[in-house]
Amino acid sequence: MMDGSDKQRYARYTTVDSSVQGSVITRLYEVNWLLFALVFLIGGIGVTMIFAATDGQWDAGAFQHFQRLILGGGIMLFVALVNIRIWYFLAYPIYLGAVLLLGAVDFFGVEVNGSVRWLDLGFMRLQPSEIMKLAIVLALARYYHDLPGWRVSRASGLFGALLLIGLPMQFIFRQPDLGTTILLVATGFAIVFLAGINWRVIVAGAFGAAIAIPIFYRFGLKDYQRARINTMFSPESDPMGASYHIIQSKIALGSGGVSGKGFMQGTQRSGDYVPENTTDFIFTVIGEEFGLIGGVGTIAIYGVLIAFCLYLSFQVKHIFSRLLILGVTTTFSLYVFINLAMVMGLIPVVGVPLPLISYGGTVILTVMTGFGLILSSHLFRNAELPKGQN
């Protein structure tokens, strides 16, 4: 026999929004197409710039990038249409699965360029660290959704979060993949911050880092990683070596001037001076061919996309959904900032691509999956998650 409070409780579980119960068509209609369009706009810039960077060949990357955008778009849509509740329930399982895959890389991984990051499944290659980037956001979002507010700044609350972050970090750092490790840790901490951790804890943490980082630098990093950091401070002292990349990148950018040399007119590009200019360093092509205008414009478009995601986050009630949106957005923003800072010589070369514009396989798919999760969060913003919300 249900009393009033039970009914209330039950009511929370049973009251659903029309957007949730409606058919696929209805959901399609409700999807935030503006976000969709922004993502594809940036993707289109990517296709164009890869086309330019490969000397006008359609088949040397531009087409493949386009194909992946379509595929990613499909995944994005699919993920968006899945109820957020399902993601909520799948958060921890997905996380565990990713950790297991990372463990598998340790044992069965394929070595490429000196690091072991891939699993060879025969028909395709899988990079578990990419999956981990989404999985950790899901896990942390779920964690903080469940956590009572007073625990956030306490050791008990913090411990869980650090465990969630620390576990995959071990695997990824040892691959070795410094770039992804930094990204993961930064995203993790961002979510911890957003969850409302006490300022005192932050300051204490900063102190701890100030002590730990130099120790880490000396003993934790490999030589080439140290070299990369060193060359950041004086790249001109070794122009043909480790810092060649940065110097060439800056030259390519700088030579673009205000309005650039024009589409397909980049000389540094045509001279093969900037290595990886279809992947991590593709921004140099934008800078060289479209100058300051192109560069600032690109930054602006990314800015609009990021701002829009933040706007969407304000419209969402659940902590899980909020943190999910914010986590994905943070990861995405970090990609953009780190890549641009690297290309412009502000930070060492860490091998982070420019999402949606750089040519690559796994990154596009995971990024678009992430946006799918954002869309899902927004679409099902009125759905009820376990433990309810105010």
Next chain:
Amino acid sequence: MKPRDNEERIDPKTVTRRTILMAAGGIGAMGVLTARLYYLQVTKAEDYTVLSDRNRFNFNIIVPERGRILDRNGEALAVNRQEYRVLLIPEQVKDVEIALNDLNAVVPLSDATRARVKKDVRRKARFIPVLIEDHLDWNSFAAINLHAPDLPGIIPDVGQGRAYPNNGIFSHILGYVGTAGPKDVEADPDPLLRQPAFRIGKTGVEAAVETRLRGKSGKLKVEVNAFGRIVREWPNASDAPTPGEDVSLTIDADLQRYAAELFEEESGGSVVIDVMTGELRTLLSMPTFDGNLFVSGLTQLDMDALNSDWKRPQFNKVLRGGYPPASTYKMVVMLAALKEGIISTSERVFCTGKTQLGSRTFHCWRRQGHGAMNMRDALKYSCDVYFYELANRMGIQPIHDMAAKLGFGQTFDVGIKGQIAGINPNGAWKERRLGDGWRTGDSYNASIGQGFVVTTPLQLAVMTARIANGRRAITPHFIIDDEVPGFKPLDIDPNHLQFVRDAMWSVCQEPGGTAFRSNGSGIPGVDMAGKTGTGQVRSISKAERLSGVMSNAQLEWELRDHSLFVAYAPYAAPRFAVATIVEHGGSGSGLAATISRALIKRVLERDGMQARASDNSTTSQL
């Protein structure tokens, strides 16, 4: 851990607040990025544009064509020849080993070559051509071209290399070229030296006039990508190279070839000099070596062969060979005696075949002796005892001084390096070098051109030329340039010189003279004057003297005497002098004289010699 419904969740407002904070941070980051971009693209734009251009263009050095070396008639002695080579471009080849195997079927490759090619492929960038083999003959080159479609990545190529026609007859003069070594690069900072295709003169004329032969390098503007590979050439923006200057020598190639023929298998050398100008028409050291070997790269086999040949082909005997001049030195002693006035031309000395000095006996080459000799006869019959007497009377110093005037004990600036000064001995010299006092016996030996006296064939030629010229102390040279040498006056009494000349004439033209042949110079109406020399190489023991001195024919080659001869012609109006040595050739009247006579005849003929009326002539023809 799971909170109950009414337990406090994380406050969404907190999240909102924090979100705005992070957004602010993000805007800040974008601001930094934009500022940085502005800095790179606007503030530093000019720097980077220049840098980006500088990366693109390189100037490749073009090696200039080397000047040739010509003889006096314009015949080319050192030339640039098209060289056929075959190269490998690693990036166009799937497997270097297979490519080399395929090529081997067309043109055999040695194991050493293959190993070297593989090593070069590893060391260099993949698009840089690696030399497999150069100095290919035409057939091999044609074969490679024919099979080219089946040999991907194998490129037949035509380049330029230095070649010396004439089989090495001019090798000692010309020298050879090779790649610039560390010393060369240190001495000359021109980046041209570092080009792999550039060859620098190492010895001889090639080295002596290197700057004239070299020319000036050109520059080819090329566009390169980041790996240094040339993607385009810009010939219009390039500088053409200036070819080197051709250098002419005074040497007569035909004459030199003829001289080499005359020598056949013998070892020695010959110098033909113009007595008026000091120009060398021939400067030959036999046997020679093939300079082409040095250009294309000596194999160990070649090297061993050259070094073990006891006729020493690499050794320039006319410039660096020190020999006892033997009787060819007697003119010096005669002039010294005349100057000192220690004997008159008519006074006779009796030669019994030997003379005694203290406990030592000095012998004349003619065991039975010559009988009573005056000065002219002494030279004509080459009597040693007469000259011992001269030495006895004046000592070594006057001989030393006269020898210096005639060019002994010094080197001349012929234009190339590598000459010795020989030894013009006197008391001071012996003290300095051997720490011992001069003895009269040393003077005796010196008076017949043995003992401590050491001369080069070039010096003998110069001596003869100076005697023939009579007025100037001419010096030899063989490279033609704009400078005309002026000669110092020859500080010897002309009357004395005339006497000596007459005595030399009698050697060749009067019966009984040690070089008399029935046809004199070989050219009707043209008389030759000269002197024979038989350079003793070994000392003859008393025992042998008693039992009977062995003749040269009976001796081993190295123990045989050297054969020397000096001469000039025409006697009436001297034009050319010659000095010849045939190592271990036996007596001077033999081979050396034969060769010298033939050379004088030839050089006069080639000079368009018109026979002139002389004391002995009747008709004149060429």
